[in-house]
Amino acid sequence: MTDNKRLAYSIIQFLRDQLQSGDLSSDAQESLEVAVQCLETAFGISVENEDLAVSRTLPEIFSAAVLEEVPNVVVDSDLHSPTVEDLSKAELLKTEGNEQMKIENYQSAVDYYTKAIELNPNNAVYFCNRAAAYSKLGNYSGAVQDCEKAIAFDPCYSKAYGRMGLALASLNKYSEAVDYYKKALELDPDNESYKANLGVAEQKIKDAPSPTGGSGGFDLAGLLNNPGFMNMASNLMQNSQVQQLVSGMMSGSYGPVGGTAGGPGTGANDIAGLIQARQSNP
Template sequence: MSDANKRLAFAITEFLADSIANGTINKDDAEGIEVAIQCIGEAFGVDPSDEKHKSQFSIKPATLPKIFDVFLTTQQKAASSNQEAAPAPEKAAHTSVNSGPSADSIKAKAEDLKAAGNKEMANKQYAQAIKLYSEAIELNAENPVYYANRAAAYTQATKYEQAVADAKKAVEIDPTYGKAFSRLGQAYFCLGKYQEASDACESGLKLEPGNAALKSTKAAAEQRLNEASEPAASAPRATSATPRSGGGAPGAGFSGLGGLGGLDLGSMMSNPNFMQMAQSMMSNPAMSSMLQNPAMMQMAQSMMSDPDAMRNMMNNPEIARMAQSMMGGQGGAGGVEEAP
């Protein structure tokens, strides 16, 4: 490969690096440009960071923009000379067709405005950035980048509806522009429209599967959606179907007795007086021995499956006296206060 080609490639990498340093290139795009610099260097066998290569291939103090300006000036002079040499009628006709700024110069002016807007964004001057991007759009309304950049500025300025509109316009102009979907997802997220944000990011990820900004916004949106769909946690209600167990816990020892045949165990368990009586009974050695007897357990299960038998037992004064005796005289059934 000739040295001329290497010098040109080296000059391109210098131009791109200078554009990152002076803010011409948006910070969001800087990473991609740095990758491009490395790729150009590898393809042409030059290393922008190597001092030997700098001394061998750098064109400084000249720069590509300066060389390009010289070229444009020369081209314009050549065009002017050709026009002066042409016959008068043709010159007049040419002037009437091309009166005013050319399309290329208008697009170049729009690019200058975009670059200036990028600098204002870097300085967090969002209102000024919006103004400059708007002027660029007035000159070239078919460039999706201008709308996407203005959407970013609107988002930073908390004007989220305008950001959504600009991002949609960018997608409309170029449906393959992944960054437009990123701007749209961010604006929707800021509006609290998490499903729309997730959908926009999903569309963008189909175009750019590795885009970190799209992944991050989509993950945050889906987390908010999951939080909104989760039912409020509620405390479990103690019933005959959900017995309580464990040493010394309310109702300990009753989990093996089956259902209560229609009696409301939940209400009984919530009555502090009943629970005090139950705990006293369970601490009695005689009751503990009885519950370990298989025959007694079978009889208790049979009684608890029959509501009438259970009520008769509870109303039997002899049973009440026995219960009081088993609790060691601690109040008995007659001392339980009804819950209000």
């Protein structure tokens, strides 16, 4: 059970890091907060249990595992020098991929770009084009990875920065998207598409509600309108121990929560009633 607790602790650490990143919507933050609380309750641990921490973070462990699964990946460009024939075939494959994009056959486009990359893995254009196809398919994480590779091969490739911004914005990472749109505009200052996308991302940041619902306090209304939370709360209220705990809190046994002990508007049944009322009146 100790290993399970250490794994759960690492997951909780990862989730808390995501909450602190500032890239999540208010709904996503609420969902992660509920997930953290559920994990802590299920495994009987908390953030104070530092003795459960391991030397590497969960993302670091995952990255190491991925590398172990793909030992034949070429990481040194010198190990693969495309022949003239390879370069010619890769260009033909890229052109075919472009044609598939025009007719909105995005998966086929991905396949052609991938074959081109296999023949010439150091071409920024191939990765950038595949990123565009991935975005059309909704694979924004794949698009981000391909844009990163394109930028690594060509740091002055404005289109790669623009497509990176688009993929990040689609993942609701507007702050990061703004940075990439700005870089794209530095390299291509007359591009109206980058200007428009930058404006949209900046407006999204301005319109994003604060984690406290914009009022400086706990956003109870937002929490009660969260379907995931309401479903979890309904299930919890069926547990007799939870009912006793809430009843004790509401009666004053565990400290005042609202109302007077034993008075109207208190007790587990009233909480359950509130939850049922919110579910029946969406």
